[in-house]
Amino acid sequence: MNETHSDNHTDNHGATHTDNHGATHSSTRKESVTVLGLGRMGSALAGAFLDAGHPTTVFNRSPGKADPLVARGARRAATVAEAVAASGLVVVCVLDYDAVRGLLEPVAAELRGRTLVNLTSGSPEQARAEAEWAAGHGIGYLDGGIMTTPPGIGDSANMILYAGGPELQAAHRPALSALGDPVDLGPDAGLASLYDAGLLGLMWSVFGGWLHATALVGADGVPAKEFTAVSVRWLRTVSWFLTMYADQIDAGEYPGDDATIDIQVAGIGHLLHAGEERGIDGRLPRLHLELMKEAVAAGHGGDSYARIVEAFRGKRSA
Numbered sequence: 001m002n003e004t005h006s007d008n009h010t011d012n013h014g015a016t017h018t019d020n021h022g023a024t025h026s027s028t029r030k031e032s033v034t035v036l037g038l039g040r041m042g043s044a045l046a047g048a049f050l051d052a053g054h055p056t057t058v059f060n061r062s063p064g065k066a067d068p069l070v071a072r073g074a075r076r077a078a079t080v081a082e083a084v085a086a087s088g089l090v091v092v093c094v095l096d097y098d099a100v101r102g103l104l105e106p107v108a109a110e111l112r113g114r115t116l117v118n119l120t121s122g123s124p125e126q127a128r129a130e131a132e133w134a135a136g137h138g139i140g141y142l143d144g145g146i147m148t149t150p151p152g153i154g155d156s157a158n159m160i161l162y163a164g165g166p167e168l169q170a171a172h173r174p175a176l177s178a179l180g181d182p183v184d185l186g187p188d189a190g191l192a193s194l195y196d197a198g199l200l201g202l203m204w205s206v207f208g209g210w211l212h213a214t215a216l217v218g219a220d221g222v223p224a225k226e227f228t229a230v231s232v233r234w235l236r237t238v239s240w241f242l243t244m245y246a247d248q249i250d251a252g253e254y255p256g257d258d259a260t261i262d263i264q265v266a267g268i269g270h271l272l273h274a275g276e277e278r279g280i281d282g283r284l285p286r287l288h289l290e291l292m293k294e295a296v297a298a299g300h301g302g303d304s305y306a307r308i309v310e311a312f313r314g315k316r317s318a
């Protein structure tokens, strides 16, 4: 590595301070970072590093995309090798893992001893293979999952998931905090991609339920904005249900102390009826009803809704 890093501070807004003798105080010095890939997300990542005062080197296959970042103070690297050589922390965010390997394979030797943070989306299997490749070349490797869109980068309210190296995540935490709240998922490099896939599934399910309900109440003239204010409050209560049901799932027991599947079958009947009266597409609630009916048919109507996890596990509710 051709430079030292000061990772023992968490302030992302401080500036580098130089004393009267020209010495830089390491307690406030920002870690140098390199960002490879300057699409929508890579540009946002590099911009957040710049905003937080990190010396930032950038590279993109199509060089023009670096221009706005260079105008904000980034250093342009002409080649991937030059970009990698500039920093101990190298962040890559391109289309897919094939593009990552295409960029990095030729510079494996230059990456040795550095930390590579791969924020490109992919599968857990691809992430584990990339971690193995990195380990084989003496490269520190963190696989990440970005749980926001480019405008949300730099906001600590949003999570960036990291897997594959808790010690690397801790060492680079001050720099990584410039992008969002770093969440460490432990040493298995596949877990950031696995969480990411699951969390996107959760998002689509929530989107689906909210859009179906918005269409339903909209049929009676309720504006989406008005209904959404109530929906967001309801999601907080639903989050409380999830937390309670998670304990049941881990215990493998689903006591219907709060509400049973039987009572929810009745409830979803009201939703289906209201939808039919208004000409609303009922595919989504019918899927939920199908899962509930399977559990009831297997004798679990008195259990809590958390029992449905068994259907997703493929064991059926028998």
Ligand SMILES: NC(=O)c1ccc[n+]([C@@H]2O[C@H](COP(=O)([O-])OP(=O)(O)OC[C@H]3O[C@@H](n4cnc5c(N)ncnc54)[C@H](OP(=O)(O)O)[C@@H]3O)[C@@H](O)[C@H]2O)c1
Residues within 6 Å of the ligand: 037, 038, 039, 040, 041, 042, 060, 061, 062, 065, 093, 094, 095, 096, 098, 099, 100, 102, 103, 119, 120, 121, 122, 146, 147, 148, 149, 150
């Ligand atoms: N956008 C989001 O909201 C979001 C959220 C979470 C995660 N992500 C993930 O972030 C990654 C980038 O997404 P994005 O939105 O930034 O996409 P994008 O705007 O389409 O940018 C794609 C980037 O990949 C580069 N690229 C594509 N193929 C390449 C190759 N063969 N070799 C080298 N570079 C290549 C492009 O370079 P050129 O400019 O030269 O084409 C560009 O820098 C994806 O894995 C995506 O799933 C995105």
